[in-house]
Amino acid sequence: MKRLARFRRIRRGWWAFLGLTSLFVLSLFLELLVNRRPLFISYDGRWACPAAADWVNGLPLLGGVPDFQKRSDFGQAGGSEVDYRRFARTAADPGLLGAEIAAKEGELAELSRGLAAAPPPGQSADRIELQDYADLRGSLDEVRTELKELRLSRTAFQDGRARILLPLYPYSPDEHLLSLPGRPPHPPSREHPLGTDDAGKDVLAQLVYGFRVAMAFGLTVVAFSFLLGILAGAVMGYFGGWTDILLQRVVEIGASVPFLFTIMVIASVAQPGFFQLCLLLIVLHGWLGITHYVRGEFYREKAKDYVQAAVAIGASDLSIMLRHILPNALVPVVTLAPFAVGGTIGLLVSLDYLGLGLPVGTPSWGALLDQGVRHVRSHPRLILIPSAALALTLLAVALIGEAVREAFDPKPFSRLR
Amino acid sequence: MHGMTRYFLRRLLLIPPTFLCITFLVYAALRLVPGGPIEQAEFQIRLAMMEEGGGGGLMDRSGELQIPESAMRELQRYYRLDRSIPVGYLHWLGGILRLDFGRSYVHGEPVLGVLAARLPVSLYFGLIGYLAAWVLCIPLGVLKAVRHRSAFDTWTSVLVFLGHAVPGFVACLLLLVLFGGGSWWDLVPLGGFRSEGWEQLGPAARALDQLRHTWVPVAGYLVGGFAAMTMLQKNSLLENLGADYVRTAFAKGLSEGRVIFVHALRNSLIPVFANIGNALGLLFAGSFLIEKTCNIPGMGLLGYEAVIQRDYPVILGTLVFLVLIRLAGNILSDAAWALLDPRVRFEG
Numbered sequence: 001m002k003r004l005a006r007f008r009r010i011r012r013g014w015w016a017f018l019g020l021t022s023l024f025v026l027s028l029f030l031e032l033l034v035n036r037r038p039l040f041i042s043y044d045g046r047w048a049c050p051a052a053a054d055w056v057n058g059l060p061l062l063g064g065v066p067d068f069q070k071r072s073d074f075g076q077a078g079g080s081e082v083d084y085r086r087f088a089r090t091a092a093d094p095g096l097l098g099a100e101i102a103a104k105e106g107e108l109a110e111l112s113r114g115l116a117a118a119p120p121p122g123q124s125a126d127r128i129e130l131q132d133y134a135d136l137r138g139s140l141d142e143v144r145t146e147l148k149e150l151r152l153s154r155t156a157f158q159d160g161r162a163r164i165l166l167p168l169y170p171y172s173p174d175e176h177l178l179s180l181p182g183r184p185p186h187p188p189s190r191e192h193p194l195g196t197d198d199a200g201k202d203v204l205a206q207l208v209y210g211f212r213v214a215m216a217f218g219l220t221v222v223a224f225s226f227l228l229g230i231l232a233g234a235v236m237g238y239f240g241g242w243t244d245i246l247l248q249r250v251v252e253i254g255a256s257v258p259f260l261f262t263i264m265v266i267a268s269v270a271q272p273g274f275f276q277l278c279l280l281l282i283v284l285h286g287w288l289g290i291t292h293y294v295r296g297e298f299y300r301e302k303a304k305d306y307v308q309a310a311v312a313i314g315a316s317d318l319s320i321m322l323r324h325i326l327p328n329a330l331v332p333v334v335t336l337a338p339f340a341v342g343g344t345i346g347l348l349v350s351l352d353y354l355g356l357g358l359p360v361g362t363p364s365w366g367a368l369l370d371q372g373v374r375h376v377r378s379h380p381r382l383i384l385i386p387s388a389a390l391a392l393t394l395l396a397v398a399l400i401g402e403a404v405r406e407a408f409d410p411k412p413f414s415r416l417r
Numbered sequence: 418m419h420g421m422t423r424y425f426l427r428r429l430l431l432i433p434p435t436f437l438c439i440t441f442l443v444y445a446a447l448r449l450v451p452g453g454p455i456e457q458a459e460f461q462i463r464l465a466m467m468e469e470g471g472g473g474g475l476m477d478r479s480g481e482l483q484i485p486e487s488a489m490r491e492l493q494r495y496y497r498l499d500r501s502i503p504v505g506y507l508h509w510l511g512g513i514l515r516l517d518f519g520r521s522y523v524h525g526e527p528v529l530g531v532l533a534a535r536l537p538v539s540l541y542f543g544l545i546g547y548l549a550a551w552v553l554c555i556p557l558g559v560l561k562a563v564r565h566r567s568a569f570d571t572w573t574s575v576l577v578f579l580g581h582a583v584p585g586f587v588a589c590l591l592l593l594v595l596f597g598g599g600s601w602w603d604l605v606p607l608g609g610f611r612s613e614g615w616e617q618l619g620p621a622a623r624a625l626d627q628l629r630h631t632w633v634p635v636a637g638y639l640v641g642g643f644a645a646m647t648m649l650q651k652n653s654l655l656e657n658l659g660a661d662y663v664r665t666a667f668a669k670g671l672s673e674g675r676v677i678f679v680h681a682l683r684n685s686l687i688p689v690f691a692n693i694g695n696a697l698g699l700l701f702a703g704s705f706l707i708e709k710t711c712n713i714p715g716m717g718l719l720g721y722e723a724v725i726q727r728d729y730p731v732i733l734g735t736l737v738f739l740v741l742i743r744l745a746g747n748i749l750s751d752a753a754w755a756l757l758d759p760r761v762r763f764e765g
Contacts, residue, residue, distance in 0.1 A: 253435045256747065258698070258739035260705065261720060265443055265732055268724045269450035346584045350706050353586065354721065369590060373710070376607060380594040387587050394582030395575075402578070 006407040013403020016396040020215075027212040031055035034205050036172040038084050040165040043074045044156050050084075051167055074162075088164045094157035097150060104147045111140045173205040173363040185379050194385055198371050203382070207389055209363035213274075214393070217348050217358075218341040220278050225286025225340070226333055233291040234321050234329075237298025244295075251288050259285045260350075267356040274358060277351075281344065289340070290333060297329035335408050338401030342394050349390055365390055421755060428751065432744050437510075439740055440733065444506050447729055454496045454522050454727060455489075496522065496729075513737060519730035523723070528734040531719065538610055539703035539715030545631065546638030547696055550646055553639065555689065558650025562685075563677060565655060573647075581644030586706035589637035593710075596633070605633055608712030637707040638699065649692065654685035687757045694750025698742050702735075 008014050032039060037050035074082045090096050115136050156162050171177070171192070177200045180186050184200035194203035232251070236244045263280060266272075272280060301307060302325065310320050351357030352366020360367075365386040372382030447453070493499035497519060500508060512519060518528035561570050580588075596605045606612065612626050657663060658681050666676045701716070708717035716735065723731035 249431065249434075252431060253438055256435045256740065256743050257439050258736065258743055261724075261736060261739055262439070262443060264705070264721070264724050265736070266446050268727075269446055342582055346582070350584055350586065354705065354709065356724070369587070373590065376590075376593050376597055380601075383590050383594050387583070387591055390587060391579060391583050395579055398578040398582050402574075 003407050007403055010403040010406055013399050013406075016399040017403070020393070020396045020400065023211070024215045027208065027215070029055070030209060030212055033167055034169040034171065034173075034208055035167045036084060036170055036175050038088070038164050038166050038170075040163070041074065041082070041084070041087065042164075043162045045161070046074075084164065084166065085170055087162070088166050088170075090157055091162050091164050094154055097154045097157065101147065101150050101154065104143060104150060108140070108143050108147060111136060111143060115140065169205065171202040171205045173201060173209040174361060175202065175205075176200040177202060185375060185382060187379075188381070195379075195381065197368065197382060198375065203368070203385060206363045206368055207365070207385065210365045210368065210386070211389065211393065213358070213362060213364055214345045214348055217274070217278065218344040220275075221281050221286055221344045222337055222340045224278070225282045226290055226337065228282060228287035229290030230294050230326070230333060232287060233294025234298050234326065236291065237295040238302060238317070238321055238325070240299075247291075251291050254285070254288045257284065260347075263351065264354065264356045267351065271359065274362070277348075277358060281347070286340075286344075290336060293332035293336070294329055297332065298325055301325045301328050331408050335401075335405045338397055338404055342397035342401065345390075345394060345397070425748065425751070428748050435744065436737075436740055440510070440736060441506055443736055444509065444733065445502055447727075447732065448498070448502050448505065453498065454729065455492055455498060457727065458492055509733065518734040518737070521723075521728055521731045523726050523728045523731070528730045531731060532716065532734055532738060535714060535716045535719045536701065538713060539708070539717060540701060542631070542634050542638065542707075542713065542715065543700035543703060546635045546642070547700055549635055549639050550642045554643055554646040555650050555686075558647045558689075559654055559677075559682065561647065561651040562654035562658065565651075577644045577647050580640045581648075583640065584706065585637040585639075585641030585704065586710045588640040589633055589707055589710045592633045592636055605629055608633075608710070610713050610715075634707050634711045634713055637710070638704070641704070641707075642696065642699070646689065646692065650685065650689050653688045654681060657681040657685045687754070690757055691750050691753040693753060694746035694748070697746035697749065698739065701742055702739055 007017075026033075031054040032051050035051045035054060037054060039051045040049055041047065074087060115133065153162075177186070177192075177196055178184070180192075180196065180200065184196050185198045186192065186196040186200070188195040192202055192204065194207065196202055197206065232247060236247045262284060266280060267277065270276070298321075307320060307324060310324050315324070348357055349364070349366040349369070352362075352364040353370050354366075355370060357366055358364055368386040369383060372379070372386065375382050490499065497505065497508070509519070516529060518532075520526065521528055521531050524531050557573065561573055564570050593605070593607060594601075596602045597607050606629060609630055611630055618626060654677075658677070660681075663676055663681055666680050667673075671680075702720075703713070703715040703717035705717040705721045707713070708715050709721055712718070716738070719731065720735040720739075722728070723735060
């Protein structure tokens, strides 16, 4: 507790910790904040919560939130996904449908004029000409149905039977915004404060989802690496002897692996997903660094009286290791963790930048940087934005790390002068 | 010295198992997964046939590609993939011992030659980067230690943190954005080792062109190693300043400058010197990220391209090179420690 108080007193570290933690917690709800799919949509008695479905149905053991239904169910033509932003615009101003209806009416009038020239039925005519008129009649019917639907939906919108609630920022990171004027990458605009990348995907949406991916990746890898490393270090330090020698050789071999290249090779052939890549980093590299420290701590603590006492009262090896020694050996673990998280995030960005990280399509800062390279001269923001995000995040992590180190392991440098 | 000899002997003895473990792991990974050169050759044949339209008699009735058995065997032999994984690995290992790394699938030349051609480029940037780090980091570290907890120390610490946090290649990218002739200044080319037609330039123009291509990657290396080295120097000097012999020196009435720069600095340099083993990899093999970013045709870019193009012999050759450098670096670091600091004893 004294350490926690000391940590809180180091202001820049404490604020960095608060800021980063709250941002990460916020980012866990990103589907509800940054999403092209609405929080709530209803039309003529039918309703769904697609954004909540994105969020909940992706979690294990949960699900059952009403999700996407066909476009035709929501007063729009076709069976594909509803254009939610257009839906929202129409709901706000049903008059928008007026122009569309007028266009359809014009089309209908033209078709009818074309048919008026048709010879009355029964009169013999060219077969090809007859076929043409049949086609015309077909399209006439089609346009009529569409017109009827449009008018129906206009009344639905006007009567307030259509409601929609879009998230705060109604764009998804994987959405290609090709309807914007000009060719991607689009410059920043009011709707897209950071513009789009060269595939027409919104940069801001990618940036925030990329933050979540990077943080989640860093935390997962470090948590499990440390778990494994503590286990190995504890076994080495506690049992000593041959176990120690053998495991130490394994660690030494592991530390000599040129691991970035090895990961590149394996990632290029195996194309791992999120958890596979985590696993790869943990097993190949992550757990090695911490073993030295934990082993040393266990060696030291083992010789102390309280351990002797625990042995004397007949505590088992496992209980001595976990309940007696481990709490005393955690200092290096805690002080190293923030730096390890920062390093892992940097590594992920590097791998993604090389195209050898997470699967293509995962929102990531590395991938953003990679496509930014192709536009160094014309669109510098495509590099500046993800770089700034990365630098700020890693700086916050480093500040936290420095504060934690000072709080847990103060090294007063005394000097004479 | 007995314990020391044993220690280094053990380090040397550990080289073969380490080497075998890593190379076998990667060899097996490469062989186990589809997408290798044979599949690529197959794909290329299929593509060529689609363009021809006919199929040249290699198609069976269902339109599937049928490469004749003999041709398949020929392909496998050509790519040295006709043996099972353990046997193939042993053959590859035998080749390595005879310095035969095979031929690159992409370049068509012996791997050793391809590697040797790229080495000087990486070495050039690595060496300059390393020297620059020395020139910059040691004075900065000393200054930070002497003015520990001053405003100067705090602000340079923020800078050092940033440098440590941001990968070197991102720094290169930022420099290219700033100075690469986009929206701001047009001072440096967008990468490469030298400009085209470098050979035809006069000596002064050659040097200038080389310099223009040099400083962005070097800055990248610097950012990568700069922070760690500065902090190492600072902490090492601080530790020495708290030591008893410094107290004694002050007690004798020596001036502060003399105590710091003559007594303490010398001892504080030991860990920084010993760090050379860790820098060895960067020195010789360059960095994948920086060489890719700046388009420098060194070892790093070669390794990266080999990975992307599935050029197995080059991948394995690069791997061997990297492992050996790493092992040598570890031993070199220990040896430097032992040489510079007579108190250091490694137990067997």
